[in-house]
Amino acid sequence: MGRSNWTWAYLGLFALGVRGLAGLFPELTDHYYSRTFFPIVRNGIDLSLGYLPFPTVYLFLVLIFALFVFGIRHFSSIETRKNRLRFVLQAMANGWGGLVFFFLLLWGYNYQRTPIIEQLDLHPQVLNPVQLREELEHTKHLASLDRSLLSLDTIALTEKMEYASLEGLVRRTMQENLKVLGLNFTGHPRTKQFPPEGFMRSMGILGIYFPYTGESYLDPSLHALEKPFTIAHEMAHSYGVTDEGEASFVAWVVCTQAKDPLLRYAAHLLLLRYQLRDYFEMDEDQALCWMDSLPRGIIQDLMAIRESMEAYPPIWLELSRKSNDLFLKSQGVKAGVKSYQQLPMLAAAWRQQMQLKNLDAGVSQ
Numbered sequence: 001m002g003r004s005n006w007t008w009a010y011l012g013l014f015a016l017g018v019r020g021l022a023g024l025f026p027e028l029t030d031h032y033y034s035r036t037f038f039p040i041v042r043n044g045i046d047l048s049l050g051y052l053p054f055p056t057v058y059l060f061l062v063l064i065f066a067l068f069v070f071g072i073r074h075f076s077s078i079e080t081r082k083n084r085l086r087f088v089l090q091a092m093a094n095g096w097g098g099l100v101f102f103f104l105l106l107w108g109y110n111y112q113r114t115p116i117i118e119q120l121d122l123h124p125q126v127l128n129p130v131q132l133r134e135e136l137e138h139t140k141h142l143a144s145l146d147r148s149l150l151s152l153d154t155i156a157l158t159e160k161m162e163y164a165s166l167e168g169l170v171r172r173t174m175q176e177n178l179k180v181l182g183l184n185f186t187g188h189p190r191t192k193q194f195p196p197e198g199f200m201r202s203m204g205i206l207g208i209y210f211p212y213t214g215e216s217y218l219d220p221s222l223h224a225l226e227k228p229f230t231i232a233h234e235m236a237h238s239y240g241v242t243d244e245g246e247a248s249f250v251a252w253v254v255c256t257q258a259k260d261p262l263l264r265y266a267a268h269l270l271l272l273r274y275q276l277r278d279y280f281e282m283d284e285d286q287a288l289c290w291m292d293s294l295p296r297g298i299i300q301d302l303m304a305i306r307e308s309m310e311a312y313p314p315i316w317l318e319l320s321r322k323s324n325d326l327f328l329k330s331q332g333v334k335a336g337v338k339s340y341q342q343l344p345m346l347a348a349a350w351r352q353q354m355q356l357k358n359l360d361a362g363v364s365q
Helices: 007-024 026-046 057-077 081-106 108-112 129-150 163-181 227-238 244-256 261-282 284-291 296-310 317-330 336-364
Strands: 191-193 207-210 215-218
Touching: 007 026, 007 081, 007 108, 026 108, 057 081, 081 108, 129 261, 129 284, 129 296, 129 336, 163 191, 163 227, 163 244, 163 261, 191 227, 207 227, 215 227, 227 244, 227 261, 244 261, 244 336, 261 284, 261 296, 261 336
Parallel strands: 191 215
Antiparallel strands: 207 215
């Protein structure tokens, strides 16, 4: 690093300037970055790092450590305090600039694209108690049908599909059904398990997409009925969907269209949990009464998932929530972490839109 080499700092500032312009022209960003440049990045990563059998975030950490060691050695060779201070400031600025530059180049500009919800012309509305109960009944019906295809027993489902097979199944399902959403994503993204079990959960994280390696990761300790949807959610991020609510929505639509009942049931169960949480906040007594109508098998599955969550209580939940909320808002997601909670509204809007399309198709015939 030369005395006046601030290249990465300047590149970071340049990337931030481009982000500002990209936010002013979301349609152009969607066309030139999200649908033209980003697929090249996506496929390039999938055809290289994607074949490695371990989480490539380890390689990233090794690189960061090597740069840190190099910096320490260079720092110790500098004689004057003034030059040492200059080196530290330069190293910090270049480090920050490099992280910002590659984050935006490899994935981050997707935050400035036209939101998926707008592209689909969806108009989600806050659900009142009557509407929410209707949605709950519909979800319960679908979940009951798909669970009966998995098991007629009321004991909690715990049988696990081998992870590599599950990951491949979810990926194929996404590739087959993304067209339902009018999206033309390409690539072969990976969602790898990140050991040790419970480590990510201790930080309040079930899964995460890491733009610097183009991979997503999930905690191996997740319940067998949580993994399919979590993989789909993280793969939605891998395809360039940045908003958390939109990623959950894409995962829900794709999984509910799957041929495999496990994926469909996992999606229905996740939506049911979100809907129940909203119903409890509106009217706890009515929510408790409604839960009595749930089939025994579904109740057992919900209890098993809860027990799995309680086995690995988050240590830094509040810190994780606040830091994630700050990050999302800094990227233009106004709802912050509340965007995770938008699935019931988005699912209801999607169902209504599909009903209208089917009605129009019937009239035209």
